[in-house]
Amino acid sequence: MSTKSAVSNLIAQRKPDYALPGALYSDPDVYRQDLEQIWHKSWIFAGHTFELEKPGQYLSLQIGDYPVAVVRGGDKQIRAFHNACRHRGSKVCPQDSGKVAKLVCPYHKWTFELDGRLLFAGNMGDDFDKAEHGLKPVHCEIVESYIYVCVADVAPDFSSFRKALTPFVTPHGLDDCKVAFESSIIEKGNWKLVFENNRECYHCDATHPELMNSFLDNPSVGGAEDAEDLELQAHWDRYEASGLPSRLVMDDDGRFRMTRIPLSSGAVSYTMDGRPAVTGRLDKSGEADIGALLYFNYPSTWNHFLGDHALSFRVLPLGPGETMVTTKWIVRKEAQEGVDYDIDRLTKVWVATNNQDRILVEGAQVGVSSPAYEPGPLSLGSEIGVCQFDDWYCKTMLEHLDDDKIPLRPVG
Template sequence: MDARNDMLRLLQSRKPGYSLEQPFYTDPDYFKLDMELMWYRDWLFIGHDCELPKPGSYITVQIGDYPVVLVRDQKGRINAFHNSCRHRGSRVCNTDKGTAAKLVCPYHQWTYELDGRLLFARQMADGFDKSQFGLKPVACESVGGYIFICLAKEPADFAPMRAMIEPYLLPHRLSEAKVAFESTIVEKGNWKLVWENNRECYHCAGNHPELCKTFPEAPTVTGVQGADSDPEMLAHWAKCEAAGLPSRFRIDP
């Protein structure tokens, strides 16, 4: 049985409220399908506008097999490209972040504008058309100070997602923020384990007591269940939304 059909069978037989079966966390073929069906197709939050404070600022990220560079151009726009030179595939930007007037491949010095256009390639044959060899673009959108990218050749329409999240983000003016401190945590486990932990607070009292000082541990408050019928939550939402701050829990568009 191939991995795709095996995965579908296990999903269809899964009991509500129970964890996924072991292969979803450990099987390399399942992980490959995760990447192909989600990570390489869907819009991904990848960083913040404030990480690219001026023209020439760039950051690099790795999404599975794909290295990506995000850079702010001279017009202030944030662009995303496959971090791969069009000549021999060398990585153009080799550091996690930096600032550059132009993007220059270290291998043969092919030079790209911040908007991805190829500016210089020495000793090319007659008839070489620079306009056909710019960096390959990656779909990129910025909303409320958050940057999203999509690796798909035909990305899903971002408009519904923008319409849902923009009212939540804009009041906080995150596009005007500055990076004061950075910390990197590398989780040595399947990505679903990280998200399952992130999306529940059943473990918070025993592991994050300082976090629990900021809100009650009740499932209605943490978004687990029944928030729409909790008088305390309804009052909190009404207060926030009266101040122009959307606050109700939303799962998807």
């Protein structure tokens, strides 16, 4: 039996509304197929345009097998490239972020323009054609400051996500923002456990005392339609009357969704007392309490937008049992640390929450890796989001393992 067939059979063993079989979280062959069928074929959140404000600024990330660099060019355009020199493969952008005049390979000093063209390659002879050895491009799309990349030769459609996300994020003015603080942690758990943990708050009351000062668990976060939730409908009506799209939007296969939810009574931000962490506002709605806009886009990101700041989260798999989670706290560009915000107050809730989630994920990884583990039923009242994520994962993997056919467009 081929590896693809074995993984397909393993996925097919999952009972409806039950957790995934343990091997899907730990088996190296499954992880290999996760990379090939999902991570190497999907749009992956890389970072924000305001992190690359000036020509020559770059950020880099590892998407499965592929090192990628995202660069602001001299023409102000943002492009993505495979972060491998066309000579002998050394990373041209070796740091997580930086600023350069040209892209110079540290190994043999091959020098590339910021748009990827090869400018200099020493000792290569008269018949060497620099035009044929520029950096290889990676698909790159931008929506409301969010930079997404796809390493596939051809990429899936991006337009439906752009259309859905734009009206939700536009009122928050992210183009005029900056990263006030960034944190990356390594969780010793499979990337699916990381996302499953994010998709439910069944664990929140007992685990996240800091977050629960302001966060109000709501079925809309998990995956329910909430058509009959009159209280939520009333909040949506108020938010939308102030110009903030709020009603649940999602795509047909559940890959992305956006909605705005209320915070707990009296809270307007993720702080220990629920009060703003930053003076001034991101939005111009005129509403003091706009709740929290939440959006996720599988497999790589979830996000929170509040009245005073926003948070973006990026998930990247590092191995079958290891995942990097990067969190960025976003504030107005003109906001000054020590004047308009205090870093500890701004970050305390989610620094604590991320660490608490790390402990949960790592404990789950040990358990699902046990030969004695048997998947249990999910709570359809509290874990509908986990069920929705697992449904998406299983459906996507089976489709891609079967014939690898998804809507595509060539790199340009």
